[in-house]
Structures are given as C-alpha cells and as structure tokens.
Amino acid sequence: MASLAKTLMGEGVGRLVVAGGETSGAVVSALGIRQLRIGHQIDPGVPWTQAPLAGRAAPLSLALKSGNFGGVDFFTRAFEVLT
Numbered sequence: 001m002a003s004l005a006k007t008l009m010g011e012g013v014g015r016l017v018v019a020g021g022e023t024s025g026a027v028v029s030a031l032g033i034r035q036l037r038i039g040h041q042i043d044p045g046v047p048w049t050q051a052p053l054a055g056r057a058a059p060l061s062l063a064l065k066s067g068n069f070g071g072v073d074f075f076t077r078a079f080e081v082l083t
Helices: 003-008 021-030 076-083
Strands: 015-019 037-043 046-051 060-065
Touching: 003 015, 003 021, 015 021, 015 076, 021 060, 037 060, 037 076, 046 076, 060 076
Parallel strands: 015 060
Antiparallel strands: 037 046, 046 060
16 A cells, blocks of 8 residues: 555645555655644544645645544545545
8 A cells, every 4th residue: 555655646646545554654654754734624533634745846635544433434525524
C-alpha cells in the first residue's frame, strides 16, 4: 500500500483514504510525512488531515483510519466531508 500511495502521488492524486493502523503508518512513513494539520471530522476519532509535502503546490489530504474506527459508510462519507 505504501508503494501504491507513492505511485498515486506521482500521478498527481491529492486525496488518500487509508484503512488500517499499520497500513496508515507505512503510507505516512513512505511519503515522508512529518506533520499533519487536523481538519473536519469524518467519524468520531477520524478526521481529515492535510500534509504539506515538498515539491507540491497543494497539501496532500489524508484520512487515516484504524480498524476500530468509522461506520459502514465511512469511505463514502470521507470524500463527502472533504468536498
């Protein structure tokens, strides 16, 4: 997943929803993210975040969800909250 996230970033993707605590950690690490700005809440305990990245005009928007958070419609609502 971390490799896929890097590929997507290279293709210009500006929003990622990542499920799984260890997967989220691997993606954040692979992308070199060192800080996150907390945004609107998607579900209790799961906000949208933004990460400024070198070489990008706009920050990357991320939803990082561990397995214990989010309702059954989480993925649909995640993109609704961002827009």
